[in-house]
Amino acid sequence: MQGTETARIEEVLSKISSKIHDEDFLAKLERFLQDKKEKSNTVPENVMNVFSVYVNEGKEGLRSKLESFDVKQLTTIIRKNALDPSGLSHRWKTKDKLVSLIVSRTSGRMEKGKVFLEYK
Secondary structure (H helix, E strand, O other): OHHHHHHHHHHHHHHHHHOOOOHHHHHHHHHHHHHHHHHHHOOOOOOOOHHHHHHHHHHHHHHHHHOOOOHHHHHHHHHHOOOOOOOHHHHOOOHHHHHHHHHHHHHHHHHHHHHHHHOO
């Protein structure tokens, strides 16, 4: 397995070294590497805080708000709110399943948190 990976890396580096004097190629390569770096560091700013929605609107309010999102946005909400540490839900393709997971995990965490609110 490692032999094929090493050969592949050698081939890619050989292609890059053959075009090292091509300014257009270098500019494209730099843009490509910069885009990859920016994409890996970007965090969506407007990720919905499911806990505040649950407090203000309840379970059904949260469910109705989540219905307006697509599958990719729902997986982002799950990831940013740490609702699925195992990461299994990121492979799910059905919106209903993702919405159910978010609602159940949020309500479960909010119910556990009520213990601390009662002693205030």
